Amino acid sequence: MPVVLTVPTGFPPRVRTSGLLALGCAAVLWQPGARADGVVVDRVYDPYVQPLEKEIEWRAVGQGDSDDDALDNLQLQRLGIGRSFSDRWAGEIYLFGQNTEDQNFDFEGSELEAKWQLTEQGEYAADWGMLFELEYERNRQQWEAATTLISAREWGRWTGTANFAVLYEWSDDYVNEWETQLRLQARYRLSPKFEPMLELYAGQGTLGLGPVMRGTKKFRAARQLIWEAGVILGITEESPDQTLRLSLEYEFY
Amino acid sequence: MVSCRKKIAALLSLAAGVWGAGYPQVELEIRDHLFTPSELVVPANTKVKLIVYNRDPTPEEFESYQLNREKVIIGGQRAIIFIGPLAPGEYPFFGEFNPKTAQGKVIAR
Ligand SMILES: [Cu+2]
Numbered sequence: 001m002p003v004v005l006t007v008p009t010g011f012p013p014r015v016r017t018s019g020l021l022a023l024g025c026a027a028v029l030w031q032p033g034a035r036a037d038g039v040v041v042d043r044v045y046d047p048y049v050q051p052l053e054k055e056i057e058w059r060a061v062g063q064g065d066s067d068d069d070a071l072d073n074l075q076l077q078r079l080g081i082g083r084s085f086s087d088r089w090a091g092e093i094y095l096f097g098q099n100t101e102d103q104n105f106d107f108e109g110s111e112l113e114a115k116w117q118l119t120e121q122g123e124y125a126a127d128w129g130m131l132f133e134l135e136y137e138r139n140r141q142q143w144e145a146a147t148t149l150i151s152a153r154e155w156g157r158w159t160g161t162a163n164f165a166v167l168y169e170w171s172d173d174y175v176n177e178w179e180t181q182l183r184l185q186a187r188y189r190l191s192p193k194f195e196p197m198l199e200l201y202a203g204q205g206t207l208g209l210g211p212v213m214r215g216t217k218k219f220r221a222a223r224q225l226i227w228e229a230g231v232i233l234g235i236t237e238e239s240p241d242q243t244l245r246l247s248l249e250y251e252f253y
Numbered sequence: 254m255v256s257c258r259k260k261i262a263a264l265l266s267l268a269a270g271v272w273g274a275g276y277p278q279v280e281l282e283i284r285d286h287l288f289t290p291s292e293l294v295v296p297a298n299t300k301v302k303l304i305v306y307n308r309d310p311t312p313e314e315f316e317s318y319q320l321n322r323e324k325v326i327i328g329g330q331r332a333i334i335f336i337g338p339l340a341p342g343e344y345p346f347f348g349e350f351n352p353k354t355a356q357g358k359v360i361a362r
Pocket of ligand 1: 111113133
């Protein structure tokens with residue numbers, strides 16, 4: 001399946017060139033019908049970094065599929081702590097684990113993540129950032145590295161966010177492979193307490209779309225709790241029928 | 254209408270000293286957990302470059318749900334915040350570290 005993405009022109013040439021390069025590489029490396037060994041539904045990242053911010057995060061996805069046991073009853077959980085290092089860079093470290101139909105919850109691995117804010121919010125037609133991830137899965141002794149281009153744009157009370165990721169998985173025992181993923185989100189800023197969103201996930205044999213809700217509860221001294229909950233429905237036959245996603249993020253200074 | 258716009262332009266260039274790279278520029282200062290000025294008049298339907306100086310030693314956050322902006326400014330530093338283009342109207346903002354005292358609004362005309 002060819003990937004056709006247009007890149008808006010209203011941002012600096014340096015970013016434009018690297019963005020186009022990333023998209024170009026990804027389009028070449030796109031593999032039709034990659035095997036469905038991963039959970040694609042996760043979250044959509046925004047490109048912003050706040051200096052001095054620290055956070056604790058919990059994310060969970062639960063998958064169900066009526067006619068594919070490999071996709072059914074899978075639960076993946078992730079616990080992370082993070083902080084920013086400047087007004088441009090932030091880092092986070094995660095532990096994750098999963099349980100399946102015939103396997104109890106087991107700690108599976110850890111992940112390092114760095115986010116880089118490239119442009120000032122609102123300065124150009126779209127806001128840009130990058131995400132770098134390195135993950136190690138201990139059971140399969142497998143590594144995964146990912147680079148994601150993040151873009152966000154505002155249309156009145158709507159915010160559109162796109163994540164385009166290129167992943168590489170390698171290990172001694174499995175075939176090394178390249179993958180690409182696309183995550184899209186449309187968010188309506190109704191009120192801080194409740195924002196309806198629509199999300200799309202594509203990659204690794206999954207194409208899913210569904211409603212997600214988000215709310216923010218504020219506490220003293222700029223502390224806040226952000227919750228997200230939603231269900232992504234599989235559009236294609238090989239996609240999981242439904243994927244429930246939940247996340248809680250506590251931000252403090 | 255034209256003279257009103259001219260007045261705003263004059264005010265803006267006075268406040269900013271210079272016109273930034275294409276965008277009108279306005280400045281805001283945080284001192285003793287207060288925003289000065291607490292009312293910022295900006296041209297409607299135009300993107301504006303807002304420079305916020307934090308003169309306090311403690312961090313402050315410029316926050317506005319109406320403007321869709323959230324920006325932490327470290328003590329003694331400054332931050333650039335691009336806002337708009339805004340429809341005519343009032344857009345409240347506050348400082349998240351001191352929400353009771355640090356308040357203000359952007360007025361787009
Ligand atoms: Cu991640």
